[in-house]
Each structure stands twice: as C-alpha cells, then as structure tokens.
Amino acid sequence: xxxxxxxxxxTQGKLRHFLSIEGLNKDLLTEIxxxxxxxxxxxxxSIKKFPLLRGKTIVNxxxxxxxxxxxxxxxxxTRLSADILSMNIATSATSKGESLLDTIRNMEAMQVDxxxxxxxxxxxxxxxxxxxxxxxxxxxxxxxxxxxxxxAMLDMFTIRRVKKQFAGLRVAIVGDILHSRVARSQIxxxxxxxxxxxxxxxxxxxxxxxxxxxxxxxxxxMHVGLKNVDVIIMLRLQKERMNSTFLPSENxxxxxxxxTDEKLKIANRDAVVMHPGPINRGxxxxxxxxxxxxxxxxxxxxxxxxxxxxxxSMTMNGNRGAE
Amino acid sequence: xxxxxxxxxxxxxxxxxxQQGSLYIAEGKIIGMMHAPEGFAADTSINAQGxxxxxxxxxxxxxxxxxxxxxxxxxxxxTKAAASAGFTSLCIPxxxxxxxxxxAIVELIEDKxxxxxxxxxxxxAALTQKLAGTELxxxxxxxxxxxxxxxxxxxxxxxxxxxxxxxxxxxSYDLLLIYCPQEAALSNKGCAHEGAMASRYxxxxxPAAAETIALVQCMELIEQTGCRxxxxxxxxxxxxxxxxKAKIAGLPVSAGVAMHQLHLxxxxxxxxxxxxxxxxxxxxxxxxxxLLVGIQNNIIDSICSDHQPHDVDAKLGAFPETEPGISAxxxxxxxxxxxxxxxxxxxxxxxxxxxxxxxxxxxxxAGGLAVNNVADVCIFNTNESWQIxxxxxxxxxxxxxFWQDTMYGKVTHTLQSGKIIYLAER
Numbered sequence: 048x049x050x051x052x053x054x055x056x057x058t059q060g061k062l063r064h065f066l067s068i069e070g071l072n073k074d075l076l077t078e079i080x081x082x083x084x085x086x087x088x089x090x091x092x093s094i095k096k097f098p099l100l101r102g103k104t105i106v107n108x109x110x111x112x113x114x115x116x117x118x119x120x121x122x123x124x125t126r127l128s129a130d131i132l133s134m135n136i137a138t139s140a141t142s143k144g145e146s147l148l149d150t151i152r153n154m155e156a157m158q159v160d161x162x163x164x165x166x167x168x169x170x171x172x173x174x175x176x177x178x179x180x181x182x183x184x185x186x187x188x189x190x191x192x193x194x195x196x197x198x199a200m201l202d203m204f205t206i207r208r209v210k211k212q213f214a215g216l217r218v219a220i221v222g223d224i225l226h227s228r229v230a231r232s233q234i235x236x237x238x239x240x241x242x243x244x245x246x247x248x249x250x251x252x253x254x255x256x257x258x259x260x261x262x263x264x265x266x267x268x269m270h271v272g273l274k275n276v277d278v279i280i281m282l283r284l285q286k287e288r289m290n291s292t293f294l295p296s297e298n299x300x301x302x303x304x305x306x307t308d309e310k311l312k313i314a315n316r317d318a319v320v321m322h323p324g325p326i327n328r329g330x331x332x333x334x335x336x337x338x339x340x341x342x343x344x345x346x347x348x349x350x351x352x353x354x355x356x357x358x359x360s361m362t363m364n365g366n367r368g369a370e
Numbered sequence: 371x372x373x374x375x376x377x378x379x380x381x382x383x384x385x386x387x388x389q390q391g392s393l394y395i396a397e398g399k400i401i402g403m404m405h406a407p408e409g410f411a412a413d414t415s416i417n418a419q420g421x422x423x424x425x426x427x428x429x430x431x432x433x434x435x436x437x438x439x440x441x442x443x444x445x446x447x448x449t450k451a452a453a454s455a456g457f458t459s460l461c462i463p464x465x466x467x468x469x470x471x472x473x474a475i476v477e478l479i480e481d482k483x484x485x486x487x488x489x490x491x492x493x494x495a496a497l498t499q500k501l502a503g504t505e506l507x508x509x510x511x512x513x514x515x516x517x518x519x520x521x522x523x524x525x526x527x528x529x530x531x532x533x534x535x536x537x538x539x540x541x542s543y544d545l546l547l548i549y550c551p552q553e554a555a556l557s558n559k560g561c562a563h564e565g566a567m568a569s570r571y572x573x574x575x576x577p578a579a580a581e582t583i584a585l586v587q588c589m590e591l592i593e594q595t596g597c598r599x600x601x602x603x604x605x606x607x608x609x610x611x612x613x614x615k616a617k618i619a620g621l622p623v624s625a626g627v628a629m630h631q632l633h634l635x636x637x638x639x640x641x642x643x644x645x646x647x648x649x650x651x652x653x654x655x656x657x658x659x660x661l662l663v664g665i666q667n668n669i670i671d672s673i674c675s676d677h678q679p680h681d682v683d684a685k686l687g688a689f690p691e692t693e694p695g696i697s698a699x700x701x702x703x704x705x706x707x708x709x710x711x712x713x714x715x716x717x718x719x720x721x722x723x724x725x726x727x728x729x730x731x732x733x734x735x736a737g738g739l740a741v742n743n744v745a746d747v748c749i750f751n752t753n754e755s756w757q758i759x760x761x762x763x764x765x766x767x768x769x770x771x772f773w774q775d776t777m778y779g780k781v782t783h784t785l786q787s788g789k790i791i792y793l794a795e796r
Contacts, residue, residue, distance in 0.1 A: 147687055148687070168688035168690050170573075170642035173642045174688050256577075
C-alpha cells in the first residue's frame, strides 16, 4: 500500500488527528513526549488541572471494551478541563444495527469537538477521520490489529524517562505480535525514534507474514532473543488464543515465552520490563517479575495520562491552526 | 437491417485476420468481408476510419445483481454499461438471490434479458442447490434451460466428496465447470493478500496457498472425473505454474484472470480504501508479473471483468467489513489498451483474451468475424481520452479504484447479432 494518506496533519504539519504512528516523524513524536513531560512534571507537583480545553466536548466512542485506556482518556480530558462523555457502543447502537457512519453522524449532531475511538476492525479510526466533519478531531484508541498509537507513545515516554535516550537501545517485544495493534505502533515509534534494534520473540503462529519488513529482527527463542536487551515489552495473550490453533496450551506458552526471573537474567542487568496491561500472571509473565524491581508496568499506567493529555491538547490546537 | 462497416482496421484473432478493410452484415450475420456481396445495399454505413473493428467482447464473469440485489444495480443498467464497453456476451455467475439453481430462475433471467435487448446473457448454473455445497443441482435441467456452465461462484466448497460427485455429474452432460479456487479454512475470512502490507495494516490475510491448494485438489479430481474446468480469477504466481503443468499433462483445463489483477498489487492499495477490497485479493508484484507472463504464453487463456457493482453503503465502512468487488465492465478495454501500451500484449492478443478465447472456452459462435459468424462486433478507437466520472460512467456501481483516472480508448459502436446496441454520442 502507499503510505497512509496524511489525514493526520494540518497544512502546517501539526497534528489534527492522531490515527497512527505511521505518517508522523521523529520531531512530532518528540514534541508529544516533551509536551507530556511538561504535564507530568506539573501533575507531580500537585497541579492536576489545566484550562486548555475548557468548553470542549470529547466523546469516547468505544466499540470494544476497555477499562484502562478509557479511564486514562477520561482523566486526561478532565485534567484539561474538557467535558467528556464515554459511550460503550459494544453494547449500544451498533448492536441495534446502526452503521458505524450513522453512529458518528449522530454524535456529530450533538456538537462535539473530538472523538476518541476504539474499534475491533483495522482502519476504523481512519475511516471515521475521513468521513467526520472537518472541525472534529479523531484519536485512535486502538483499531483492530492495526495501531494503538497513544499506548505506543506512553511506552516511548516511559522508556525515555528510564533510559534517557533511544539511541543505542535494544528492545525486545515478546508474545502475540500477530494480533497486537500495540506492537505495530511500538515497532514504528521505536524505529522512528532511532533505537539500535527492535526484536520480536514469538512462535511463528503469532507472527504476521513478512514481519521483518516492519523493521524488526525475529527470534523464536527467548534465551537467544533476550541477550543484550535493554527493554523487554511483554504482550498480553488473549484468552481465546490459548488452547487453539495458535498455541497448544497456556502451560507450554509460559514455559517457552513467559518472562520469569531466570529468563530476565539473560537480558542486560539494567533492563526494564514493560507490559501494556492487563497482565495475565503466570501466562506471559511471572508475578515476581511483574511486581519486581525491574518492572515499570505501573509507571506506564500513570504516564498514560500525561501522554494522552499531550495528544488531546496538541490535536485540538492543530485544528485551530488549520482554521 | 443491412450494415456496412467501412475503412476500419479489422482484427479477428480467430481467423488470424489483421488488416484495413470493410465488413458487411445482414440478418444478424456477417455476410461479407473486404468486398461487398453482389447486390448488397447497406441501410446503415459506419465509417470506421482510424478505428479498430473486432469481435465483441465475451465476459466470463459479470454480476448484474438481478435477481435479488437491484439496490446495487439492475440488468438494464449493467447490460447498457456492458454494451457501451464493447461487450456482446455476458456470463452471469450463479450467486444471484435466489441462486441460479432451477430452470425457473433461468427463465426469469432470460425474460429480463430479453427486455433489455443488449448483449447476450448466459446464466451459469449453481453447482449445488442454493450453493450450499451439500446437494447437487439439477444440472441437466439447468443446461436445457439455457445455462452455459456450472460454478460455485465465490462460495468455497467445503466437502471434496461433493466436488467430486458434482464434477462427475457435470462431465456426464459435458458441462463446463467454472471454478474459483479458494480453500475456506486457509482464507479464514481474510480480506487482503497475506504479506508485508496486510501485516503492516493489521488486515486479516489470505495466503497464496488458499488458492493453490484448492487448485491442486480440483486438478486431481479432473484427472479422475474428466470434467472440463475453467479456473477463474487466478491471483498467484504459483497458480500459473500449476496451470502450465496441467496443460502439459493434457488435462481439459483453461484459466482466466480478472483484468484488475493485471494492473494492481497490494502495494497500490490506498490504505483502507475499500475500492481495493477484492477477492481473491490484490497480490504482490511478483504475482502480478507472473500472471502477465502467463497471459503472454497463453497459459492463461482469458481475461474477464469480474464485474461486481455495489451500492455506496456496501463500500462505506472499515475495510474488513466492506463488500469485495469492483465495478469493472467499463474499464476493461482501456486497461487492455494500457497493457498493449506497456508492451505486455499485442492488440491482437488483447482482443483474443477478451473475445476469441472466452468464446472458445464456452463453445459459443462468437469471438470471430468470418463470413457466417454472428455479427457481434465492437468498434473502438485506441487514443480517445476520457475521465472516469459520474458523467461518463454507465454502471450503477461507481465502486472502482480507477475513479477519476484518465483512460485511453473508447468504444464507438457495439453490434449484437447485427444490431447496433451502442452508439457513442458524437
């Protein structure tokens, strides 16, 4: 396919939608991280609320269930003084046969300013951005197996906070790459920000076709793949993938691809462990690792708010620039 | 009605004819070539100076959406579009609603076709009842009612025993099976070619093996049943090799591709633009190149439109949930000329693949311009440019990835059985 049409940027090259990491560049990613840093710094000094989006209405359109992502978007919007409405459409309109476009049109009619969209089909956020009214911003909170760009940015934020810079880093992403929108966004962002190497470690059943072309090196064995690694990102294994044609059993998966204290020792000494959550203890990660000193999993969650504040405020500004 | 077509560049691949000349038509047939028969006085004279005169195109797969889906298109709208694009014969796949599995449906289609008075319509019978893949259709009755072949459309056949029996039964009545190879379990509800692009955009992929495995299975059954099979809508390089081997082995097979497969690859897709959603999916550059070589070497015999007009809603949604297919009749000629321009084909070969070969595969009296042939004729110019837009487009379905592209080559006249069914506005 050709590069994603740059729906995301206005004529001045500023963000107006945030749909995918693809189509952005190192400067923009760095700007998101820097903006997030200023929000995080302020929050840590107990200033939690900013008037930047006062009077704006943001709608969380979740066609697929989520707790964490939805909650952090709600908090981010609230801390920017926006009004936020969360719609759980998985159990609402579309189950009555309303089309995606009709749902969007109805919400538009309520004079909202921004959609935060999660959908089970790849390309849904892109589709909405193409068809929505021009004054509305669209943020992708995960579309099918395509991208989950805010999750990737909060991961980049976490890595930068811990490791200070991206140059020279080796990052391993372990688990269900095939179905993971998080992994796709992470791989793009890590390469864009200039890490040394991105590795994926998984059995072939959980790797997409020609995965190397995404910009990764491929390993099937953690004992080899984790050598010299600075950051380990474990992916969640969805329940329905276990005991299926993808994997024989939970047990075998944990033995081969679960992160244990012993396997963690293969990586660099100061390696950090990340996970987009929610974690399956004893399936992809041992409790002792998830709760251990090298884990930054909970920091990822707190960072999620600052990063989403950055993305919300930047896209809203981007629209202003376009007017 | 007596018609003369004078001063045209006549290309008739069936008879190896390629020169400047004239055609004389009366009572639906070609009655003279080059020189007017004695006493011939034309009612209508067409000056084809600077244009190509060739046998009308024969399409092995054009969905007209009737009966059952007239919100997408009608037989009237699509046959009109077909005539304007140089087609004089159209085969309709059986996946109408209801499916073409009884003589009554065939009659219904023929009645409607008669009212349209455009190209010849040839229904293709369902291989199994309701295309459910469980019970054989009444192939003999369907053949007698006018079906030209049997097929399962894009419905994958799950059960090889049914396929075997259906092929045996079809062979008993010398019916041609038109088979679109696709193994359902391996296709696994995919919507794009399984490769780097699908991986990048998170689209469920369809591996090449979904096609080649179904192809091999069917070929093994040809060996056993003796059924004549036309493999339709091939998309992969490996399929071309397999067809070549089958032909060398002397199996009664032929093969065809859809025109868009010779022009587009997964790399050309605009991300999430549902107009590129087709089944089989647009594959890699290497696959496209192999299909072109297959066409050049006559391993692949024919090119069809695989016309699938859709209503707007069918294409409005996230890519995986949209309906596959391209409204394609009107781009077939310009895209064939593009292959000629790119030196992938000679003009004669192009006409052969669109007319002579499909007519041969179906056993039709068409695809040639010799004296006594039915006067199905297409006259076109190769250089007139036109833009695809709502004004120039005839089909009800505007779903084409070529929308707003500039095309070269336009049909000026189409004759079916000696009757002018399309005349370009001047």
